[in-house]
Amino acid sequence: MIQVFNFGIATAASLFFPLHPPAASTIAPQVDYLYYFLTAFTLFFTFLIFAFIFYFMVKYRRRSEDEVPEEVKVSIPLELTWTLIPTAICALIFFWGSSLFFRNARPPANSMEVFVVGKQWMWQLQHANGAREINELHVxxxxxxxxxxxxxxxxxxxxVPAFRVKEDVLPGRYTSIWFQATKLGSFMFECAQMCGAFHSSMHGEVIVMKPDDFAHWLATNAPSQTMSSAGGQLFSQLGCASCHQEDSSGKYPQLAGIYGHQVTLRNGARATVDEGFLRSAIVNPNSEPVAGYSVSMPSFQGQINEVQLLDLIAYIKTLGAARKEAAIQ
Amino acid sequence: MSVAVAELATRSRVHYLNESYGVKSWLLTTDHKRIAILYMVSITFMFLVGACAAALMRIQLLEPAGAIVQPETYNKLFSIHGIIMVWFFLIPSIPAVLGNFLIPMMIGARDVAFPKLNLLSWYIYIIGACFILYTLIYGGVDTGWTFYTPYSSTYSNSHVFGAAAGVFIVGFSSILTGLNFIVTVHKMRAPGMTWFRLPLFIWSLYATSIVLVLATPVLAITLSLMAMERFLHIGIFNPAIGGDPLLFQHLFWFYSHPAVYIMVLPAMGVISELVAAYSRRRVYGYAFVAFSSFAIALIAFLVWGHHMFVSGQSVYAGMVFSALSFLVAIPSGIKVFNWTATLYKGSNSYDAPMLYALGFLGLFTMGGLTGLFLASLSIDVHLHDTYFVIAHFHYIMVGGSVMAYMGGLHYWWPKMTGRLYPDKWARFAAFTIFIGFNLTFFPQYILGYLGMLRRYAVYPAQFQALNVLSSAGASILGVGYFIPLVYLIWSMRYGREAGPNPWRAKGLEWETASPPPRENFEETPIVTEEAYAYPTRPRAVRV
Incomplete structure (x- = not known):
């Protein structure tokens, strides 16, 4: 019933103007479906209230100044009905919306990685092989x-309205989103958080290509260095290697294979080494010191920009990969 | 001839408006009724300033590339519009004008508990407003009304300090007003005025006052921290020096979400009065309506995180805030159903205040239901910071609170001035506002889902048609607000004499003369019946 109704209003209204942006990702149709359900629910209750008001206003209009209305007793069952039914519907919408959100909260393990740095008023994007883009994202x-x-x-x-994904991009930490495009073409992405004078011009396009075309694009745009090799160069330039080397006799943390592992902090808490952890370990090393190491590391705050930080983290991630593969074999 | 005699009688009678004359008698008054009038004039002025900013914004958005101003100027327009409308119009509107005027009269008191403190609140409001007007004249502020860090604390080159100081100061006006109302309701009730004989307007303003007193200090702290960060670089919000930019959002919304209910709870109180008076019956489910105000006030403190679903806060926190946000919708629903049920078998009239109340019911219902979209996590991800959000909260704040304020103003205008306004014009204005409002804001729901973002000075061309529609609606809305301004001022001199109770409504405020004497009542009333004790006839028995 609801499906038919949803479909009805969607087609009727789309004759005049579109009601939703293109649905070009795996989650977009799921979000739209819940949206149309909620729209139908809203229209139903709005019309219900309007209908009651009109009916009562007409039927029980004041006919003379001295009219005395009839007594009406408060009905507790009625009060409970209009408390409990909306509560049940709200619970349904809550579980629907939350489960959709929860299912899509974590990216699949095989996701292709892209790194995004926002600044007033442009987007810098970089692929793992080092290919850089400004205000454009090829996927x-x-x-x-x-x-x-x-x-x-x-x-x-x-x-990205067409993908129904959005997340704040914060200074000093990493946030992430993921999507899987289901339609070829280019789709607008925009900055949604007010960021200053040219906030409304901070937009670009996601260009969805066939995998073969994309591989070709990626190869032709590949710079001489991948992110991790640029990171490796920084690793030696900044002198990281002098402490974090293979045979430092346990004085300094070993970085090989550390990505994705859990470590114990000096305060006893456990933390997973992810991008965010590595980032704060570089720019603010004494905020979450790892247990077992007494020497404190100098901070690299202000000496290294966000793009370089991402390169460095990409390099640290490769240090683990070689060992992991060896372990599997 | 008898009309002329009555007129003469009112003129010669001493009441709060004519007991003394001159600027000094107004600026040094401690009469809650005169302070209410002072507030009414001040917030009307601020409303006009905020409305001018909105008008310029709607003109700008007629064209995708921006019709009149540079993006930087546009940012200042929406910032000043938000700051003025939230803190200098909506928050003081019903509490400081109607609340001040009516709370003592409704409970049978001569004044509020602390009359001098009441006057002080108004002066604090004026000082805050001066800061805002100074900020506006000297170049404006461009952070939005939300002052998000680190933009406000580090990057903005506009007059952030002046604006934040204005908001900081006006907060104390709210706190003092809230405190005054709480003590007044506890200590000043007339003999026989028990809690369950109180009009629902008092219940909802009491709940509002509690929120005002508890939440506003958090805003003061938050803005002080932001200002300290801006001048002293102490590193609370700026991550480059060890701060956390999200901390500001938590603190800000811990105040500002309850602030939404500061704006809407008093409106709900007004609607209870209007629906009862114009259907001539007790509000259906009095206790349910009264306690739902407290449920709202309580849960309002626990839902701030729904403004931060896409801020990077944890998925689990998001789910808890989502669940609580659905929960806060229930008591509002209970109120709407009870008000509608009050009309059942009532003696319903179509006077102008009732039209505003019915407008409120429809618009508030839509505003509330679209709030469920935003409480729902996966939909909010898409809708966050789009025009859908703008449409939603304007349905609550303008469709709800402003409609209720206008309705309340029309209902109690005869009491405040002793005069009646032309009813036909008032009904025409109510219709114009309803039509103009829907034309302005309904298209914004659709724009929002299509991906049009708020705070955009320029926008993609495919959104133009709906934006033009919205701007056209805004011009009708503007006319709708202008008409009452004219006939209400006109009525103060030329309106018909109202008499003590033109609506034949129940409530202590209607038992005294219009305008009331300085002491409100000739002698302290003794209350012997519940609120809304309208006569009813027994249920018809079918034979």
Whole structure:
């Protein structure tokens, strides 16, 4: 019934103007479905209230100044009905909306990674092979893509209406979203968080390509260095290697294989080494010191920008990969 | 001839408006009724300033590339519009004008508990307003009314301090008003005025006052921290020096979500009075309506995180805040159903205040139901910061609170001035506002889902048609607000004499003369019946 009704209003209204942006990702149709359910629910209750008001206002209009209305007793069952039925419907919508959100909260393990840095008023994007883009993002069709995002200055927000994904992009930490595009073409992305004078011009396009075309694009745009090799170069330039080397006799943390593992902090808490952990370990090393190491590391705050930080983290991640593969074999 | 005699009688009678004359008698008054009038004039002025900003915004958005101003100026327009409308119009509107005027009269008191403190609140409001007007004249502020860090604390080059100082100061006006109302309701009730004989307007303003007193200090702290960060670089919000930019959002919304209910709870109180008076019956489910105000006030403190679903807060926190946000919708629903049920078998009239009340019911219902979209996590991800949010809260704040304020003003205008306004014009204005409002804000729901973002000075061309529709609606809405301004001022001199109770309504405020004497009542009333004790005839028995 509701489906038919939803479909009805969607088609009727779309004759005049579109009611939703293109649905070009795996989650977009799921979000739209809940949206149309809620729209139908809203229209139903609005018309219900309107209908009652009109009916009562006409039927029980004041006919003379001295009219004395009839007594009406408060009915507790009626009060309970209009408390409990809305509560039940709200619970249904809550579980529907939350489960959809929860299912899509974590990117699949095989996601292609792209790194995003927002700054007033542009987007810098970088692929793992080092290919850089400004205000454009090329992605392959039907492949999950994970964006790891940070800001050089104020809070921005990366929003792709056609994919129904949005997340704030904060200075000093990483946030991430993921999507899997299901339609070829180009789709607008915009900054959704007010970030200053040219906030409304901070937009670009996601270009969804066939996987073969994308591979070709990626190869032709590949710079001489991948992110991790650029990171490796920084690793030696900044002198990281002098402490974090293979045979430092346990004085300094070993970085090989550390990504994705749990470590114990000096305060006894456990933490997973992810991008965010590595980032704060570089720029603010004494905020979450790892247990077992007494020497404190100098901070690299202000000496390294967000793009370099992402390179460095990409390099640290590769240090683990070689060992893991060896272990599997 | 008898009319002329009555007129003469009112003129010669001493009441709060004519007991003394001159600027000094107004600026040094401690009469809650005169202070209410002072507030009414001040907030009307601020409303006009905020409305001018809105008008310029709607003109700008007629064209995708922006019709009149630079993006930087546009940012200042929406910032000043938000700051003025929230803190200098909506928050003081019903409490400081209607609340001040009516609370003592409704409970049978001569004044509020602390009359001098009451006057002080108004002066604090004026000082805050001066800061805002100074900010506006000297170049404006561009952070939005939300002052998000680190933009406000580090990057903005506009007059953030002036604006934040204005908001900081006006907060104390709210706190003092809230405190005054709480003590007044506890200590000043007339003999026989028990809690369950109180009009629902008092219940909802009491709940509002509690929120005002508890939440507003958090705003003061938050803005002080932001200002300290801006001048002293102490590193609370700026991550470059060890701060956390999200901390500001938590603190800000811990105040500002309850603030939404500061704006809407008093409106609910007004609607209870209007529906009862114009259907001539007791509000259906009095206790349910009264306690739902407290449920709202309580849960309002626990839902701030729903403004931060996409801020990077944890998924689990998001789910808890989502669940609580659905919960806060229930008591509002209970109220709407009870008000509608009050009309059943009533003696319903179509006077102008009733039309505003019915407008409120429809618009508030839509505003509330669209709130469920935003409480729902996966939909909010898409709708956050779009025009859907703008449409939703304007349905609550303008469709709800402003409609109720206008309705209340029309209902109690004869009491305040002793005069009646032309009813036909008033009904025409109520219709114009309802039509103009829907034309302005309904298209914004659709724009929002399509991906049009708020705070955009320029926008993609495919959104133009709906934006033009919205701007056209805004011009009708503007006319709708202008008409009452004219006939209400006109009525103060030329309106018909109202007499003590033109609506034949129940309530202590209608038992005294219009305008009331300085002491409200000739002698302290003794209350022997519940609120809304309208006569009813027994249920018809079918034979």
């Amino acid at each position: 392959p069709l039907n492949v999950p893509v994970k964006l790891t995002m940070t800001s050089e200055d104020v809070i921005h927000d990366f929003f």
